[in-house]
Amino acid sequence: MLAAAGKLATFISLPYHPVMAETLATLLAERLNETLAKSSFAGDLPEGFRAHVEQAQNRQFGDYQSNAAMILAKQVKKNPRELASEIAESFDGGTLCDKPEIAGPGFINFRITTDALAERAAILLNDPDHLGVEQATNPQTIVLDFSAPNVAKPMHVGHIRSTIIGDSLSRVARFLGHNVITDNHIGDWGTQFGMILWGWKNLLDEKALEADPIPELLRVYREVNAKTKEDESLREECKGQLVALQSGDKENLAIWEKCIELSKIGLKKIYDQLDVSFDHWLGESFYNDQLGPLVEQLVAENIATESDGAIVIFSDGTLSEKEDPFLKSEDGEIKPQPALIQKSDGGFLYATTDLATIDYRISDLGADALWYVVGVPQQLHFDQLFQISKRRGQKADLQFIPFGSILGKDRKMLRTREGETVQLADVLTESIERARKVIDEKNPDLSDGEKHEIATVIGIGAVKYAELSQFRMTDYIFDWDTMLALKGNTAPYLINAYVRTRAIFRKLGSDFAGIDSFTLTADAEKNLVLKLAQFGETVPTVLNDFRPNGLATYLYELATTYHKFWEACPVLREEGAVRETRLALCELTGRVLKCGLGLLGIRTTEKM
RNA sequence: GCGCUCGUAGCUCAGCUGGAUAGAGCAACGGACUUCUAAUCCGUAGGUCCCGUGUUCGAAUCACGGCGAGCGUGCCA
Numbered sequence: 001m002l003a004a005a006g007k008l009a010t011f012i013s014l015p016y017h018p019v020m021a022e023t024l025a026t027l028l029a030e031r032l033n034e035t036l037a038k039s040s041f042a043g044d045l046p047e048g049f050r051a052h053v054e055q056a057q058n059r060q061f062g063d064y065q066s067n068a069a070m071i072l073a074k075q076v077k078k079n080p081r082e083l084a085s086e087i088a089e090s091f092d093g094g095t096l097c098d099k100p101e102i103a104g105p106g107f108i109n110f111r112i113t114t115d116a117l118a119e120r121a122a123i124l125l126n127d128p129d130h131l132g133v134e135q136a137t138n139p140q141t142i143v144l145d146f147s148a149p150n151v152a153k154p155m156h157v158g159h160i161r162s163t164i165i166g167d168s169l170s171r172v173a174r175f176l177g178h179n180v181i182t183d184n185h186i187g188d189w190g191t192q193f194g195m196i197l198w199g200w201k202n203l204l205d206e207k208a209l210e211a212d213p214i215p216e217l218l219r220v221y222r223e224v225n226a227k228t229k230e231d232e233s234l235r236e237e238c239k240g241q242l243v244a245l246q247s248g249d250k251e252n253l254a255i256w257e258k259c260i261e262l263s264k265i266g267l268k269k270i271y272d273q274l275d276v277s278f279d280h281w282l283g284e285s286f287y288n289d290q291l292g293p294l295v296e297q298l299v300a301e302n303i304a305t306e307s308d309g310a311i312v313i314f315s316d317g318t319l320s321e322k323e324d325p326f327l328k329s330e331d332g333e334i335k336p337q338p339a340l341i342q343k344s345d346g347g348f349l350y351a352t353t354d355l356a357t358i359d360y361r362i363s364d365l366g367a368d369a370l371w372y373v374v375g376v377p378q379q380l381h382f383d384q385l386f387q388i389s390k391r392r393g394q395k396a397d398l399q400f401i402p403f404g405s406i407l408g409k410d411r412k413m414l415r416t417r418e419g420e421t422v423q424l425a426d427v428l429t430e431s432i433e434r435a436r437k438v439i440d441e442k443n444p445d446l447s448d449g450e451k452h453e454i455a456t457v458i459g460i461g462a463v464k465y466a467e468l469s470q471f472r473m474t475d476y477i478f479d480w481d482t483m484l485a486l487k488g489n490t491a492p493y494l495i496n497a498y499v500r501t502r503a504i505f506r507k508l509g510s511d512f513a514g515i516d517s518f519t520l521t522a523d524a525e526k527n528l529v530l531k532l533a534q535f536g537e538t539v540p541t542v543l544n545d546f547r548p549n550g551l552a553t554y555l556y557e558l559a560t561t562y563h564k565f566w567e568a569c570p571v572l573r574e575e576g577a578v579r580e581t582r583l584a585l586c587e588l589t590g591r592v593l594k595c596g597l598g599l600l601g602i603r604t605t606e607k608m
Numbered sequence: 609g610c611g612c613u614c615g616u617a618g619c620u621c622a623g624c625u626g627g628a629u630a631g632a633g634c635a636a637c638g639g640a641c642u643u644c645u646a647a648u649c650c651g652u653a654g655g656u657c658c659c660g661u662g663u664u665c666g667a668a669u670c671a672c673g674g675c676g677a678g679c680g681u682g683c684c685a
Contacts, residue, residue: 057623057627057628058628058629061628065627065628067626067627070627070665070666073665074665080665103628104627104628105627105628105665105666106665107627107628150685187685190684190685191684191685192684192685284685307682308682308683309683310682310683312682312683322611325611328609328610328611328681329609329610329611330609330610330681331609331610332609332610333609335610336682337610337611337681337682338682339682340682340683342683343682343683344683345683347683349683349684349685350684350685353685375679376612376613376614376679376680377612377613377678377679377680378680378685379611379612379613379679379680380611380612380680380681381680381685383612402612402613404613404614404678404679405678405679407678411677411678412678438647439647442645442646442647443645443647458647469621469622470620470621470622471621471622471623471624473613473614474614474621474622475613475614475677475678475679476620476621477620479620481620481634482619482620482621482634485620485633485634486647487633487634487647488632488633488634488647489621489622489632489633489634490633490647492647493633493647493648495647496645496647496648497648499645499647500644500645500648503644503645504644505644506644507644508644544625545625549622552622553622553623553632556632556633557632560632563648563649564648564649564650566644566648566649567640567648567649567650568649570643570644571644572644573643573644586644607645608645608647
């Protein structure tokens with residue numbers, strides 16, 4: 001693909017982008033393209049070329065920059081620097097920016113005028129709901145699959161990633177105007193129920209269950225799990241329990257139902273604490289009666305075939321060997337790598353359930369897109385799943401949003417079955433306690449209720465921000481101090497910036513009263529307005545490659561810019577227009593921080 | 609064997625749809641609190657962006673080939 005064509009594609013319409021958001025960058029790009037269209041070399045431009053303007057990488061060069069001259073130089077047969085100055089010369093920035101400057105090999109640098117910044121600030125102030133973030137012009141119905149823990153086992157730190165990333169993506173997509181349906185596809189029917197059933201019947205302490213069901217369920221699960229490792233015959237017994245359940249045994253079904261019910265109570269407690277909610281909890285068992293007919297249908301359509309007693313799906317040969325997820329290369333030979341949808345004993349597999357789930361989400365929930373926030377080890381599974389869906393003629397946009405692992409100190413995956421796992425609930429409790437200690441030290445005069453509330457917001461926020469501020473694919477080693485850090489680039493830093501915006505109005509004794517126009521004088525003010533205006537350029541990019549950490553980086557920079565403003569620009573000691581302007585900037589910063597943190601699923605407090 | 613993902617400062621990580629001198633935080637060192645909240649700010653120091661080749665006016669970023677790590681690769685999910 002040509003570089004120019006690639007740029008064109010990203011500029012015009014990524015699937016979940018507002019098409020022409022009005023931001024400083026797009027306003028500049030429009031003017032730049034007008035300039036190009038009127039230029040002497042307009043006829044030499046590549047078909048459909050649109051110049052791109054982006055935020056300057058280094059503010060010493062300006063606020064925005066364009067590389068258009070360097071991209072076009074060859075095709076227009078001009079020296080890039082000369083071309084750049086020709087463009088700059090005829091560029092009409094109006095009141096938006098000063099005359100562009102040329103630098104380096106042919107960069108065109110733009111500096112936004114103080115008037116334009118003031119105007120931008122006023123626009124943001126009058127847009128309290130969206131704060132300059134344009135709504136998608138092509139709203140999609142998106143079913144978002146995330147979290148999806150197994151029931152009967154409490155969530156451990158490994159579930160943090162899917163849960164927090166998925167929740168944030170759902171908030172961002174909704175904020176952009178998409179119709180998002182969140183679905184917690186819990187593992188409520190898998191093989192683990194064999195063990196749970198046996199344990200329930202043989203190891204359960206009824207009194208303990210009555211007193212506090214979740215730990216008792218965990219104890220039983222762990223004990224059975226340990227026993228099966230040493231005892232072959234017990235594994236068979238567990239399997240028997242599972243078969244009985246699946247063939248409708250009344251007693252086992254009753255235990256199963258009770259078990260799900262109790263587990264959900266435990267899960268909901270954690271989701272409440274995390275401020276995460278779902279529109280649906282359609283677990284694996286919801287699809288039980290659709291699996292048989294689905295397999296029959298796939299066989300009838302010649303998509304699936306019998307092999308070694310199992311029903312499997314092979315390659316249909318339409319993809320190249322390299323791209324085909326149903327083929328693998330072994331010792332130089334191409335071998336089949338089928339997806340199994342029914343075992344030789346008649347049992348179904350998760351590929352089967354996932355196919356049935358796709359059907360339901362498309363036909364009953366009306367999904368245009370399905371997003372799965374699931375660990376990267378499942379890449380092959382989703383490659384196959386999506387390919388099968390395509391073969392069945394389904395049109396929904398299917399997105400696998402993978403994330404890396406949380407490792408133990410030995411750099412191995414943290415796993416439930418090997419014991420030594422850290423429970424999610426414990427992480428949250430510890431985090432809140434650590435926040436509480438800092439509050440007791442820094443602000444001892446707050447009431448106990450306030451301290452508790454603030455510690456909760458900061459503790460939970462710290463855990464979420466630690467996750468969302470890094471790229472989702474990065475593996476990381478679980479470490480209390482890293483995950484629960486309260487200094488530096490962390491949730492408390494961002495929340496502190498918000499608290500400072502509120503402290504001003506508390507001192508003032510009244511809420512923000514509005515302002516007619518902005519009078520920007522100090523550099524720190526202009527820097528702050530520019531940053532605020534870029535909220536609208538940042539939020540849509542989160543869905544570009546499903547990277548909430550881009551928003552986290554933006555918010556961190558905004559908080560830093562505000563803290564600098566705070567140091568440099570007294571507010572209440574000033575008078576007149578300067579004071580009014582600074583009050584308005586505090587108000588605006590508070591709104592953007594609160595909104596942006598909200599998109600990450602992080603709450604704010606008035607004091608800390 | 610093959611596939612996927614990762615490899616950036618002492619540590620933890622950004623940056624990867626190619627752009628200018630590769631950025632933060634932590635840790636270390638030096639400064640700033642009669643204050644609108646110092647959970648802050650200012651400064652110093654810290655780099656073969658795993659290695660090599662290629663594409664390009666330009667590569668941490670793209671392609672190819674290595675090296676290293678983790679995961680996956682037909683009856684678990």
